[in-house]
Every structure is written in structure tokens, then in C-alpha cells.
Amino acid sequence: MAATPRTNTNTRSSSSRGVPASIRINLVGDKYGKLTVVGFGGYRGTAILWRCKCECGKRGDYYRANLRSGNSKQCAACSKKQFVTQGTSHGMYGTPTYRTWERIIRSGQVSKRWQAFENFFEDVGKKTSVNHYFVRKNTTQPWKPGNGEWTHKSKARKNSRTAKQIRYKGRCQSLSDWAQEVGISRTSLRRRFEAGWTKKQALETPATH
Numbered sequence: 001m002a003a004t005p006r007t008n009t010n011t012r013s014s015s016s017r018g019v020p021a022s023i024r025i026n027l028v029g030d031k032y033g034k035l036t037v038v039g040f041g042g043y044r045g046t047a048i049l050w051r052c053k054c055e056c057g058k059r060g061d062y063y064r065a066n067l068r069s070g071n072s073k074q075c076a077a078c079s080k081k082q083f084v085t086q087g088t089s090h091g092m093y094g095t096p097t098y099r100t101w102e103r104i105i106r107s108g109q110v111s112k113r114w115q116a117f118e119n120f121f122e123d124v125g126k127k128t129s130v131n132h133y134f135v136r137k138n139t140t141q142p143w144k145p146g147n148g149e150w151t152h153k154s155k156a157r158k159n160s161r162t163a164k165q166i167r168y169k170g171r172c173q174s175l176s177d178w179a180q181e182v183g184i185s186r187t188s189l190r191r192r193f194e195a196g197w198t199k200k201q202a203l204e205t206p207a208t209h
């Protein structure tokens with residue numbers, strides 16, 4: 001806390017109450033950005049401080065020099081908020097789109113361009129519904145422009161189904177393709193695997209009906 005001014009003998013006017021007579025320029029009532037000067041804030045060393053109230057309601061002491069130069073325009077909480085809003089473009093911080101980006105960032109497999117939310121947002125736009133997922137076209141490639149898109153969940157499921165490849169006897173194809181080849185339904189084949197059948201059993205046991 002700043003030292004209490006020694007020469008507090010000022011009785012000239014109510015508006016300058018608490019402001020030492022040695023202070024020639026009274027800033028009380030002045031507005032600097034979001035800050036309104038509400039009183040004398042004391043000294044820090046030889047520097048003069050003014051007590052200000054921010055538009056958000058927070059009070060604090062600010063250097064006179066910073067107020068007058070424009071360096072102090074709002075409280076720390078407000079400037080942090082402003083930074084976050086600006087830094088994430090269009091105020092998207094915390095939105096489903098932003099959270100999706102955070103999730104892919106955590107994967108550690110993100111192209112340099114998409115490490116900035118602004119670029120990601122510019123390339124792929126907003127998540128338009130809760131039923132949209134952000135998916136990679138090629139999961140062996142990093143998240144990058146051209147290899148990531150919003151996909152409706154019905155389509156995303158289909159993609160992950162077809163993406164699941166089954167390797168047997170040196171050949172690799174989807175469950176659907178195997179089912180067709182061995183002449184049973186995809187559902188039956190999936191149930192066989194779920195029931196713990198080996199690939200040989202599942203793919204070589206003829207359908208019972």
C-alpha cells in the first residue's frame with residue numbers, strides 16, 4: 001500500500017478531499033478509458049498514484065503517468081479478458097468450435113497453420129450443430145487444411161465403420177466387404193467378432209440359414 005501523504009491539510013473544497021495540497025493537478029473525476037479517478041492513491045516512491053474505479057467495478061491505484069499517457073485504461077482483469085477475446089478471434093473462446101480446436105491441439109499432431117485458432121477457424125468455420133464432429137479424412141496424417149472437416153455424426157459413424165479394416169490371409173478389407181465375400185450379413189459377421197470368434201471361425205463358418 002502506498003504511504004499516507006504527510007501534507008494532508010487540504011480543506012479547500014469537498015471535491016479535492018483527501019488530495020494533498022502539494023498535488024497541483026487534481027485528477028478526481030477524470031476518465032481514462034474504462035477507469036474513472038475517484039481519489040488520491042498516495043505515493044509510490046516519488047510517483048503519484050490515483051485511486052481509480054474500472055467500469056467493471058474493480059478499484060485500484062494507478063500511476064498518474066500511466067493514466068495520462070494512455071498506458072492504463074482498464075483494470076488487469078478487464079485487459080486479460082480483452083486479450084483472450086482478441087486472441088481467439090471473433091470472441092470464440094469457450095465455444096464448441098474452440099473446444100474442438102483445443103482437443104485436436106492436445107493430440108500433438110496439428111499442422112503449424114492450425115496451431116493458431118484463427119487459422120483453423122478461417123479454414124473450417126464453425127461447428128454448426130451438436131451432431132457435427134470434426135474428423136480427419138486420413139488418420140495417419142496430421143490435422144491440417146484439407147485433412148479435417150466438420151462431418152455430421154451419421155456420416156462420421158459410417159466413416160469409422162469403413163475405416164475399420166480386417167486383415168485375414170494377407171488381405172485387408174472392411175467388415176462389409178468381408179461379409180459380402182463370405183456370403184453372410186454384415187451384422188452377423190460383426191456379432192461373430194463380438195462373440196469372440198477368431199477370424200478363421202468368423203470368416204470361414206458358413207451362414208446357418
Ligand SMILES: [Zn+2]
Pocket residue numbers: 034054055056057058074075076077078079
Ligand atoms: Zn475492469
